[in-house]
Amino acid sequence: MKGVKIFFPAFITVLAMQLNVWAQSKTREAALDFKDEYYNPDYFRYDNFIYSNKIKTVQLFPANNELGAPVIHLGSSEQLHLHFDEEEHQFTQYAYTLIRCDWKWFPVDQLPMEYLNGYAEDYIYNYSFSVNTSVPYTHYELKFPTENMQLKLSGNYVLIVYEKNKENPILTRRFSICEPIADLKANIHQATIVEFMDFKQEVDFSLFLGNLNVTDPYNELKITIQQNNRTDNKVMELKPIFVKGNELVYDQERLNLFWGNNEFRDLNITNHRNYYDYTEKIYLDDSGLYHVFLKPQYSRSFLKYTSKPDINGNYVVNRENALRDKNTEADYVYVHFILKNDFPITNGQVYVFGTLSDWQAKDDFKMKYNYDKQQYECTVLLKQGYYNYMFGVLEDNKKEFDFSYFEGSHWQTNNQYQIDVYFVPNFNKTKYQLILSKTLPSN
Structure with missing residues (x-):
């Protein structure tokens, strides 16, 4: 079933400026105390979050890979699929917009026209009512990027879905656009430090920059490592232990350790x-x-x-x-x-x-x-x-x-690690690139 299609006017500078002012105001709000505000549904966050108790089962994944991380390649035909339910048999006209964030997931000081081609916002047209369920709901689906809204820059983004006012969203989801310039070879193994050998896993890797010219690799390359899509134990701020031409070696022994935990x-x-x-x-x-x-x-x-x-x-x-x-x-x-x-x-x-x-x-x-x-x-x-x-x-x-x-925690546990590499030039941090995003099994 399709929603009523409403066409947007051409993308205009005034709208772009309004979005930028709004993003900056939300950055100031993000400085509020985490403990008191984060789980308040009135508090906006650049994170995966549901703001309405009617919204259920939000999923964002690459096409044909329901278990995949929400990462696609810049300039490709790849799409991400958003799915969510609303607890009632009634269509609501939802819209969405995209905000570009830096490597730490804070909004970048850029106008939408700098990272988007086409509209700055669009509607979600595809919806269907549940069939023969004891809990009636409306299922919504969005596939993007679309012809109306294309991404021009790699990096981190937040998808914001809302009904009437983008300052009061119903949900937000993180995703990333990668331009695979670099490559890496990883070795995920039992912790080297004796006291952690039975409990932790160590993520070592070598990064290969290819033809990318990085003058200050210790400060211009930002590394993040996630275990099983968790953000509470994300490793950041890793520095290479040495550089051999365009190969950087990350073998820290302590800073890149994760509890192995257990099978789910x-x-x-x-x-x-x-x-x-x-x-x-x-x-x-x-x-x-x-x-x-x-x-x-x-x-x-x-x-x-x-x-x-x-x-x-x-x-x-x-x-x-x-x-x-x-x-x-x-x-x-x-x-x-x-x-x-x-x-x-x-x-x-x-x-x-x-x-x-x-x-x-x-x-x-x-x-x-x-x-x-x-x-x-x-x-x-x-x-x-x-x-x-x-x-x-x-x-x-x-x-x-x-x-x-x-x-419990065991070094043998099968976990999944996502390593993201960002190139953040010292002279202009808004011009950063996500040059590698790779998902690896621990065993």
Whole structure:
């Protein structure tokens, strides 16, 4: 089903100036205290975030790769696909715009006309109503870049989706445009430092710049490393230990260490009537909604490592035996998570964590302690599909999750690492380029 198509006027300078002023004002807002403001839905952030409680199951991925990182190549025909649901059978005319950010995800002081060809904003036209679901919803889909809006520069971008006013978005998503000038050879292995050998993984690599002329590689090359799309433990500010012509060697032994953690726990609700090994019970409530209760889970922190396949904390929407479109036939199900623990943690909170929570400490995924049953509990409304998750502890006044408490940590764990390389010229930092984005398995 298609929405009513509304044509935009030609791109005008006034609109560009308004967008730039708006972006700068949001930068000032970003300086507000993280702890008090970040999870307030009225606080804008250049991050993956949902601002409306009606919006569910937001996904952004490359075409034909639902598990892929949202990165495409500059000047190619590649597209990113955005999917999201709104909890009602009613079409809303949503629009979107793109903001270019620097390598640290702060907005760049540029007019949209400097990084976009065509419109500065456009509408989302494609939508469909859910079919035979107990929770009615409208599914929206956007494929971009489009003929109306093309990107001219590589780098980091934030997609903003809104209804009437871009200052009040319904969602934001990060993505990147890469111009692959450089290359690298990586070696991800057991930590070299003895005290971390059993628990951590070390990411070493050599970077090859090809014909790129970099006069100050120690300051003009910015490296970021992400583990399984997480941002809370991202490694930044790495410097090469030595330079050999156009080859730079990054072998730090300490600064490039990550906790190996454990293989993810899994949840399959593609058929919400099926019982799996981890299913305790399933029932249909009086309002016609399905509830899936999982068997109580226990800490794995003292168990030996066991290899098992997973999708590195991600999820895939699916409904078993869907007739036409899984995106509109998959239903929503209440999933009840239970984590046994003899006593509550006094210096932090426990969360269900993964792509299902946007890798963030969201209230919907915060577990509450039941003193009578000596267990943590959390109930989440999820769309049918296959999910990975872990139980993470976020200690007070910290931003990085600790998974060792309930999941343990092993150097053998299969993780996925994304290495991004930015060239940021000293003379003009807005002219930066994302010259490499590479995803690598740990084993």
